Amino acid sequence: MKTVTRPRAVVGALGFVAATTLALSGCAPSGSSGGDPDAPKSLVVGVTADVDTLLPWTSTQFQASNVLQNLYGTLTELDDDLTVVPGLAESWDTSEDGLTVTFHLREGVTFADGSAFDAQDVVASYEAIKDEETAAVSATNLASVDTVEAVDDATVQLTLSAPDAALFSKLAVITTAILPSDADLAALETEPNGTGAFVLDQRTPNQSLTLAANPEYWDGEPEIDTVEFRVIPDQSAIVSALQAGSVQMAVFDDKLVADTIGGSVTVAETPQLSYHVLQINSRVAPLDDVDVRLAIACAIDRQEVLDTAALGAGEITGPITSPAFRSDPAARPCPEGDVDAAKEHLAEAGYEDGLTLRAIVNQDGYSTSVAEAENLQAQLAEAGITLEIESLESGSYVDRWVAADFELAVALNGGQPDPDASYGRYFTSTGSLNPVAGYSSDTLDELFAQGKAETDEDARKAIYDEVAAELEDNAAWVWLFTAYNYTATAEGVSGFVPMSNGSLQNLRDVTID
Incomplete structure (x- = not known):
């Protein structure tokens, strides 16, 4: 054993x-x-x-x-x-x-x-x-x-x-x-009621949530007595709070904001496994047509989205962001924006005159969301796709997202070190989040089963390369980029x-x- x-x-x-x-x-x-x-x-x-x-x-x-x-x-x-x-x-x-x-x-x-x-x-x-x-x-x-x-x-x-x-x-x-x-x-x-290092002390909804150190924590009581998560309107206001000394820590996803902090505050830049993506619900028409999905994917220049929304602070990505299994973003149809190819796919689907789609956006969940949506809107328009944007506060967005109540969703999804942990729950037909993913296939079910059973890392990498190819070739989603977090202490x-x-x-x- x-x-x-x-x-x-x-x-x-x-x-x-x-x-x-x-x-x-x-x-x-x-x-x-x-x-x-x-x-x-x-x-x-x-x-x-x-x-x-x-x-x-x-x-x-x-x-x-x-x-x-x-x-x-x-x-x-x-x-x-x-x-x-x-x-x-x-x-x-x-x-x-x-x-x-x-x-x-x-x-x-x-x-x-x-x-x-x-x-x-x-x-x-x-x-x-x-x-x-x-x-x-x-x-x-x-x-x-x-x-x-x-x-x-x-x-x-x-x-x-x-x-x-x-x-x-x-x-x-x-x-x-x-x-x-x-x-x-x-x-x-x-x-x-958990076994964690802290316990809930008090909470005022939409203002603050305070945790107290757990003296019975199995790995020893934390050094600090309390942690207060204080809700502040925007990232610039958090910078002001850091500079005033009323906040001691924050994590930013906006490089421009992080660069303004200065003073005695230390800022650490960390690449993230989480990925920015345009999710597609392929179970609703006209997104059930692979040519419509490929038209969307081909119309988008990922680098332009990254440069516009995140000032270029990140990397273009394919589906799998874990370093050991990372997808090659060039191994996809239209690795760069191709409006002509997008129009050809639309014509093949019977939409020579274009079509209108709707996307939900989490307006306060992370800093680049609205800018991403607006850039996607402008790029898709060049291919004849009108994108209507519905901006939602975080709670409403999550409710709609979990219920798969959308055609398109501009999203920031968490990544995991193992591809099965990242995507098994999304893209297998019985996955707990497959309704949200909006796409599955017999091929993916078999590949994910092979990936779980295989113990050799090189062999697993080859399997998940096939997973990425299946997702990209069918434009299950449009993966955009990974970015950085900026931890200020x-x-x-x-x-x-x-x-x-x-x-x-x-x-x-x-x-x-």
Whole structure:
């Protein structure tokens, strides 16, 4: 049997920016102790939108996921190099045939309400995630799991229908968090009960959400006493708050804004696995015609979108952004914008005189969204496609997106280090987010099955190259670019290591001098 066990690495995480108002004052900076070493250490993080849920299994919003990573735990985790390391499971064994995985759980772990964590909590959580009625966004992450059994209080055994090379990476995402076996999901929306490094202290919707250090956290109580996620109208206002000392940390996705910070604030640039994309719902006419989708894809010059919306701060990308499996963006129909080819595809579909489509846009979720939409609108017009833009606030956008209530969606989607973790739930016919993806095929189902079963990395790379080709050749979506996050920390804040998956779970490692 293969056994995996290692100490938890010290890891960092990328923050997020998210919205309402902040009155800047001339009082002592938040987080300062006024010279008293025993005074509470508080970290204030500036964000531009409030969380839309506190239930990890249904979270799709970046802001919510980043808060939840501090409240809940998962069996496995990712370190700052995105390598899988132990979490609530301190080790695991895999049978030679890859069909049985045995997790050995940490003992002495408790939930926020003081109840003990054990194998029954894992069994109940994974069975609930797999249950369609839960509507868990990562149910597909457990698709290869046939049964979950508690061998004893500290041991859980997963029996798989087929080997799954991506399983341990997929169990590290917060949407597979472990909840108490007797959890009341409705109650958890306002009163989280996890095993994370922090617990919910207080919340004022659309203004702030404060977490307090968990003294019973299994890896040791965090150094800082509280973390406040303070909602501020826009990124420029967050810069002002950083300069005034009322905010100690923020993560920007706008290079121009990040470049204005200056002073004693440190800014770290980190490339992201998340990708900017024009999602296409191919289950609605006329987008069910591959020629219409290819017309859209060929009409778009990705570099122009990147240059216009993000000042060129990023890279053109194909579907897979993980460095080990990265897609070649030139291996697609029309790797550069080709209006003539777009018009030919429209004519082939019977739309020689053009057509009108509608796109939803998250106006306050990230800084480049509206600029991306407007540039796409201008480019598509040259090919005879009229794009009507519907700008929505973050909550409304997420609701529409999850319900697949759109023709096109300008989106920023999170990336994962393993392609199956990124796309298995989107582009397999039984994927939990396949209705949102709007596209599947027998070819993709077979390729994803092969990718999960294969353990050789070079062979897996070849399989996911085929996945990317299937997605690009059929214009399932139009992948645009990957960008950077800019993590700003005030003087005296240390221990925070940005990660390329945007995780904020390691606020647990922050110290304030």
